[in-house]
Amino acid sequence: MSDSALTPRLHHIDLLRGIIIIFMVIDHGMYYCLNYSVTDPMTIPGTDALTFFTRFVSHFCAPLFVFLAGLSAAITEHKYVSTKAFSQSLIVRGLVLILFEFTIVSWSWSFNPLYPMLYAQVIWAIGWGFIILGLLRLLGIYAVFVAGLLLVFGHNLFDDISFEPNTLTHTVWSIAHQKNVLDLPFGFKIRTTYPVAPIIGLMALAYCAGVYYKGQRYSAKVMNYAAFIGASCLTLYALLRGFNLYGDTSIFTVHSSTFDTVMSFLNPTKYPLSLQFMLLTVGIGLIALKLLSHAKTDFSPNFLQVLGKTSMFSYLVHLYLLHAIAWLLIPILGFNFSDMTYADTLVGLPEGYGMSYTATLLFIGVVIGLTTLLAKRYIGWKRNNKHSLIAKYI
Numbered sequence: 001m002s003d004s005a006l007t008p009r010l011h012h013i014d015l016l017r018g019i020i021i022i023f024m025v026i027d028h029g030m031y032y033c034l035n036y037s038v039t040d041p042m043t044i045p046g047t048d049a050l051t052f053f054t055r056f057v058s059h060f061c062a063p064l065f066v067f068l069a070g071l072s073a074a075i076t077e078h079k080y081v082s083t084k085a086f087s088q089s090l091i092v093r094g095l096v097l098i099l100f101e102f103t104i105v106s107w108s109w110s111f112n113p114l115y116p117m118l119y120a121q122v123i124w125a126i127g128w129g130f131i132i133l134g135l136l137r138l139l140g141i142y143a144v145f146v147a148g149l150l151l152v153f154g155h156n157l158f159d160d161i162s163f164e165p166n167t168l169t170h171t172v173w174s175i176a177h178q179k180n181v182l183d184l185p186f187g188f189k190i191r192t193t194y195p196v197a198p199i200i201g202l203m204a205l206a207y208c209a210g211v212y213y214k215g216q217r218y219s220a221k222v223m224n225y226a227a228f229i230g231a232s233c234l235t236l237y238a239l240l241r242g243f244n245l246y247g248d249t250s251i252f253t254v255h256s257s258t259f260d261t262v263m264s265f266l267n268p269t270k271y272p273l274s275l276q277f278m279l280l281t282v283g284i285g286l287i288a289l290k291l292l293s294h295a296k297t298d299f300s301p302n303f304l305q306v307l308g309k310t311s312m313f314s315y316l317v318h319l320y321l322l323h324a325i326a327w328l329l330i331p332i333l334g335f336n337f338s339d340m341t342y343a344d345t346l347v348g349l350p351e352g353y354g355m356s357y358t359a360t361l362l363f364i365g366v367v368i369g370l371t372t373l374l375a376k377r378y379i380g381w382k383r384n385n386k387h388s389l390i391a392k393y394i
Helices: 011-033 049-058 061-075 083-110 122-139 141-158 168-176 197-215 220-242 258-265 275-292 304-309 311-328 357-384 389-393
Strands: 117-119 181-183 189-191
Touching: 011 049, 011 061, 011 275, 011 304, 011 311, 011 357, 049 258, 061 122, 061 197, 061 275, 083 117, 083 122, 083 311, 083 389, 122 141, 122 197, 141 197, 141 275, 197 220, 197 275, 220 275, 304 311, 304 357, 311 357
Parallel strands: 117 189
Antiparallel strands: 181 189
């Protein structure tokens, strides 16, 4: 059987990606319209249950985006004439994604190319993941696997390490492991929101999982293994979190309120992705992937599969739609455009801007609908323009 015959469109991966896009729109829509400022990890007690679980849904986005990126890289490796060509393509893709983070992604948040704070977020981290995966792949699959294990399970050993600001070691450590703000030339700064070490490790393990899945000809039994590994991840999470053993800087605490206790248990650290955070989110993601594999191939073809097939496009489009519509709502909500904080805050909306929870959900629903319509058109365009740079990287 040829390699091309071994690579059907895996609809369950598209479905999970589509769900992730929806979770992203919910989280980002809340940020725009609902005074939705939360700490990481969230403050318990001090965060109401509705805000907590709305934010909790978004926790699955970054780790599963990363995991599916690594999985998909393995599935498409046969398209390259050699391992070297594959590795080079990953490195180039990674560099392009980092460029995207600080241009078209950053501009979607600020609508201001000169806004002085740059945020190194999930696209930047995936970019680094591709770069390091490309380099590791040259050393062989076992090197990828060992590096992935060490980074995912070992990076929390170094949580207490820090370096003197304005030194090279501090800069490197801020990129790899510790969220910080770094000074750049010309008055710019960069916040390393997503330190890359755990994300590189997660992508490496996902790549290895994809190699195995492909080697087993996408057998249904592999999805059974995925569910078992997912359940094992959740069991390990429960042990590490429940007894505060290892894998997170935050502490699980039993409170007088049952809700507060549950929220504390489900409140690992996101920046950087802690081991506990990855066990919880990827564990549930693997179980979801198994469940979605039972869906028929024609399940939600014009919604979830559309968003999943165009995940990068949908990611970019939903950010621009959220910001543009939020601006258009300024006079409707009783503000003036002169009230905007364009030069002082990231999104530039007037102080006090916001809507009710119900109105915010309606706003989010409109953005999801528009994103889906545009994504469906993009699929048609991409089909007819396969060799364009836009189609290649978005």
